[in-house]
Amino acid sequence: xxxxxxxxxxxxxxxxxxxxxxxxxxxxxxxxxxxxxxxxxxxxxxxxxxxxxxxxxxxxxxxxxxxxxxxxxxxxxxxxxxxxxxxxxxxxxxxxxxxxxxxxxxxxxxxxxxxxxxxxxxxxxxxxxxxxxxxxxxxxxxxxxxxxxxxxxxxxxxxxxxxxxxxxxxxxxxxxxxxxxxxxxxxxxxxxxxxxxxxxxxxxxxxxxxxxxxxxxxxxxxxxxxxxxxxxxxxxxxxxxxxxxxxxxxxxxxxxxxxxxxxxxxxxxxxxxxxxxxxxxxxxxxxxxxxxxxxxxxxxxxxxxxxxxxxxxxxxxxxxxxxxxxxxxxxxxxxxxxxxxxxxxxxxxxxxxxxxxxxxxxxxxxxxxxxxxxxxxxxxxxxxxxxxxxxxxx
Amino acid sequence: xxxxxxxxxxxxxxxxxxxxxxxxxxxxxxxxxxxxxxxxxxxxxxxxxxxxxxxxxxxxxxxxxxxxxxxxxxxxxxxxxxxxxxxxxxxxxxxxxxxxxxxxxxxxxxxxxxxxxxxxxxxxxxxxxxxxxxxxxxxxxxxxxxxxxxxxxxxxxxxxxxxxxxxxxxxxxxxxxxxxxxxxxxxxxxxxxxxxxxxxxxxxxxxxxxxxxxxxxxxxxxxxxxxxxxxxxxxxxxxxxxxxxxxxxxxxxxxxxxxxxxxxxxxxxxxxxxxxxxxxxxxxxxxxxxxxxxxxxxxxxxxxxxxxxxxxxxxxxxxxxxxxxxxxxxxxxxxxxxxxxxxxxxxxxxxxxxxxxxxxxxxxxxxxxxxxxxxxxxxxxxxxxxxxxxxxxxxxxxxxxxxxxxxxxxxxxxxxxxxxxxxxxxxxxxxxxxxxxxxxxxxxxxxxx
Numbered sequence: 098x099x100x101x102x103x104x105x106x107x108x109x110x111x112x113x114x115x116x117x118x119x120x121x122x123x124x125x126x127x128x129x130x131x132x133x134x135x136x137x138x139x140x141x142x143x144x145x146x147x148x149x150x151x152x153x154x155x156x157x158x159x160x161x162x163x164x165x166x167x168x169x170x171x172x173x174x175x176x177x178x179x180x181x182x183x184x185x186x187x188x189x190x191x192x193x194x195x196x197x198x199x200x201x202x203x204x205x206x207x208x209x210x211x212x213x214x215x216x217x218x219x220x221x222x223x224x225x226x227x228x229x230x231x232x233x234x235x236x237x238x239x240x241x242x243x244x245x246x247x248x249x250x251x252x253x254x255x256x257x258x259x260x261x262x263x264x265x266x267x268x269x270x271x272x273x274x275x276x277x278x279x280x281x282x283x284x285x286x287x288x289x290x291x292x293x294x295x296x297x298x299x300x301x302x303x304x305x306x307x308x309x310x311x312x313x314x315x316x317x318x319x320x321x322x323x324x325x326x327x328x329x330x331x332x333x334x335x336x337x338x339x340x341x342x343x344x345x346x347x348x349x350x351x352x353x354x355x356x357x358x359x360x361x362x363x364x365x366x367x368x369x370x371x372x373x374x375x376x377x378x379x380x381x382x383x384x385x386x387x388x389x390x391x392x393x394x395x396x397x398x399x400x401x402x403x404x405x406x407x408x409x410x411x412x413x414x415x416x417x418x419x420x421x422x423x424x425x426x427x428x429x430x431x432x433x434x435x436x437x438x439x440x441x442x443x444x445x446x447x448x449x450x451x452x453x454x455x456x457x458x459x460x461x462x463x464x465x466x467x468x469x470x471x472x473x474x475x476x477x478x479x480x481x482x483x484x485x486x487x488x489x490x491x
Numbered sequence: 492x493x494x495x496x497x498x499x500x501x502x503x504x505x506x507x508x509x510x511x512x513x514x515x516x517x518x519x520x521x522x523x524x525x526x527x528x529x530x531x532x533x534x535x536x537x538x539x540x541x542x543x544x545x546x547x548x549x550x551x552x553x554x555x556x557x558x559x560x561x562x563x564x565x566x567x568x569x570x571x572x573x574x575x576x577x578x579x580x581x582x583x584x585x586x587x588x589x590x591x592x593x594x595x596x597x598x599x600x601x602x603x604x605x606x607x608x609x610x611x612x613x614x615x616x617x618x619x620x621x622x623x624x625x626x627x628x629x630x631x632x633x634x635x636x637x638x639x640x641x642x643x644x645x646x647x648x649x650x651x652x653x654x655x656x657x658x659x660x661x662x663x664x665x666x667x668x669x670x671x672x673x674x675x676x677x678x679x680x681x682x683x684x685x686x687x688x689x690x691x692x693x694x695x696x697x698x699x700x701x702x703x704x705x706x707x708x709x710x711x712x713x714x715x716x717x718x719x720x721x722x723x724x725x726x727x728x729x730x731x732x733x734x735x736x737x738x739x740x741x742x743x744x745x746x747x748x749x750x751x752x753x754x755x756x757x758x759x760x761x762x763x764x765x766x767x768x769x770x771x772x773x774x775x776x777x778x779x780x781x782x783x784x785x786x787x788x789x790x791x792x793x794x795x796x797x798x799x800x801x802x803x804x805x806x807x808x809x810x811x812x813x814x815x816x817x818x819x820x821x822x823x824x825x826x827x828x829x830x831x832x833x834x835x836x837x838x839x840x841x842x843x844x845x846x847x848x849x850x851x852x853x854x855x856x857x858x859x860x861x862x863x864x865x866x867x868x869x870x871x872x873x874x875x876x877x878x879x880x881x882x883x884x885x886x887x888x889x890x891x892x893x894x895x896x897x898x899x900x901x902x903x904x905x906x907x908x909x910x911x912x913x914x915x916x917x918x919x920x921x922x923x924x925x926x927x928x929x930x931x932x933x934x935x936x937x938x939x940x
Contacts, residue, residue: 099828133826138823138858138859144797144798146861147842147861150862150917151863151918152831152862153844154842267918369844432882480901483882490902
């Protein structure tokens with residue numbers, strides 16, 4: 098017998114009925130089932146069941162996020178070295194990145210898993226894998242300089258208030274990762290916004306070296322003075338099309354890269370995990386609103402209005418949020434038509450919040466949360482409409 | 492002739508397809524009537540253990556309507572009457588004697604059939620014990636003989652893995668089948684004979700009898716699905732249906748005046764060593780079919796298709812409506828090490844989350860649940876496969892919330908119990924079971940008033 102199997106078999110008795118840690122069975126089960134799928138067989142018809150389970154479903158989202166982590170580690174280190182005037186060699190850049198990213202991820206998972214285990218033990222159900230996706234998404238939305246206690250607080254709020262008090266994964270109506278992120282934003286507005294937080298400074302430096310601009314492209318765009326200057330202003334700060342697409346500029350840990358967001362979205366759509374209607378709805382909403390603002394922009398209006406609509410897709414975390422946050426199947430709309438509207442709404446609100454609300458440079462998180470609130474209503478309207486077409490059978 | 496395209500549905504990529512060969516099995520020593528899986532019937536026994544019965548003697552009747560009787564599939568001695576939990580009658584076992592004396596019923600010639608009053612025909616079927624073969628949608632109880640149905644659907648063949656092929660069970664029985672259809676036409680103004688649009692291997696004589704072709708994936712063959720796609724108004728909702736092979740039983744009864752005994756059974760599935768049709772009797776013990784034809788001891792006997800059938804064992808007998816035995820590996824062992832992270836070339840799935848999607852090769856399905864119970868994550872797969880456009884994820888929530896009206900609005904009564912929603916669910920929610928139970932409860936509630 099496999100030694101891993103032997104290990105689980107020899108420890109199972111402590112977690113089963115009558116064992117010392119009987120109450121902690123969900124904890125044991127969640128770890129064992131990662132290694133070996135359980136031997137449970139069907140008792141009802143149909144006798145056969147699909148091999149896909151929630152574990153696999155959620156795992157694939159995490160797989161899609163791994164490149165973001167790789168990029169996030171690199172970019173965090175890269176920006177830190179740039180700002181601190183240190184040499185840019187791959188090894189030391191990655192090492193610096195790891196020093197910032199790993200603690201955040203470890204704290205997120207430890208705290209998130211703790212909350213989920215507590216709720217699973219009290220409620221006597223198995224640990225739901227939605228947690229692992231939430232904990233994988235959350236660090237990618239944070240600035241690398243965030244204190245770890247804020248990380249713990251944010252994920253606690255996201256998991257407990259965003260999800261568990263409603264009954265856990267599948268019963269939440271808000272995206273838990275974004276709920277936690279929004280909590281941090283509103284609870285610590287001073288510490289968590291501004292241009293300085295997005296770049297880590299090394300060796301006790303208080304200010305970046307000369308020539309390093311810590312301003313994110315969104316804050317650059319929002320502070321342009323004259324209409325028509327927005328693209329020049331971005332270029333002046335070093336933000337060309339490719340840099341924006343690839344995402345190697347100061348920002349949240351892994352959310353700045355639109356290219357990986359597009360790749361992840363394609364990956365999830367091909368595997369049938371993310372719903373393409375939501376993602377395309379988001380993109381359409383963003384482009385349509387961006388275009389509309391271009392059309393209404395006059396001399397006296399804000400210069401941000403004239404930003405190329407495609408730039409709204411590649412700037413900041415919009416593509417990241419469209420691919421992984423808006424597509425959270427539970428908190429998004431559930432009906433196919435409603436998913437288009439939901440996505441479109443996310444896109445529209447993202448651009449509107451970015452452009453018209455100077456307090457929030459990035460609007461995509463709030464846009465998704467806001468549309469989460471509307472998803473049940475959209476579903477309700479569509480089901481009513483669809484059911485009216487049925488030939489009644491009572 | 493009409494061809495209807497049926498969207499949605501899903502074909503399992505299950506290996507172990509049966510061949511069209513037929514083998515005649517020797518007469519089994521014991522036969523049984525299995526009342527347990529006849530829905531809604533409340534049996535009242537007409538016999539006791541050790542009593543001698545003729546072939547076609549009444550064994551039990553339905554307490555709700557005593558004219559509905561279930562007859563003995565053989566002649567001999569009642570050897571056992573087995574009860575299950577809460578005294579449900581599981582099986583009435585008959586030990587056959589050598590010379591099988593049949594009870595003689597009324598014989599109706601083909602010319603008489605044209606003029607026979609409807610009531611007399613119904614009486615003949617009731618007395619002959621075959622009325623329960625004619626079932627009424629949407630609840631699938633036996634048809635209410637005091638109503639006139641708008642339509643009777645006869646479905647030839649099944650897309651479910653695996654059921655007997657119509658060209659096998661109808662071979663050489665064309666005349667009998669035509670006779671049976673004639674009898675059905677006396678019961679309803681319209682009889683639809685439905686057959687698949689592709690893979691048409693019916694003899695030409697039978698092809699001319701087909702009035703409706705269906706194209707689509709499982710369960711496009713189901714009378715409930717066909718009805719859902721052809722109905723233009725609510726008047727057709729209470730249509731009747733009968734399985735193709737059961738038309739032969741009915742015809743045999745009316746034509747010869749004796750209770751039919753012959754049944755074509757298919758043995759299939761990845762755990763079956765021999766996969767073909769068997770000519771045997773109604774109420775045959777499963778062991779007579781599967782004995783020596785299995786690959787492995789750790790398997791599940793499914794009576795009926797793998798998605799709608801129920802679990803039997805080699806100690807049980809074939810159910811009243813069943814004509815298939817599918818053998819699948821039980822799957823009661825842990826998955827492979829870190830199977831979660833593997834591409835899954837051999838793991839069947841409706842989703843695109845496994846590498847098995849890349850190939851069309853037939854796969855082995857087992858009876859493992861393949862996951863833990865979770866709350867609904869709204870993936871929407873159930874609504875994608877539902878053949879009658881129910882949103883099972885919403886309908887089942889309405890059922891659980893006790894919102895009967897809302898679940899009916901969602902099409903609860905259009906549900907054909909195909910089992911696909913439960914099959915595809917990654918959260919392993921018993922959707923089909925929940926909806927089936929809600930329908931049955933609603934029906935029982937309705938028939939009280």
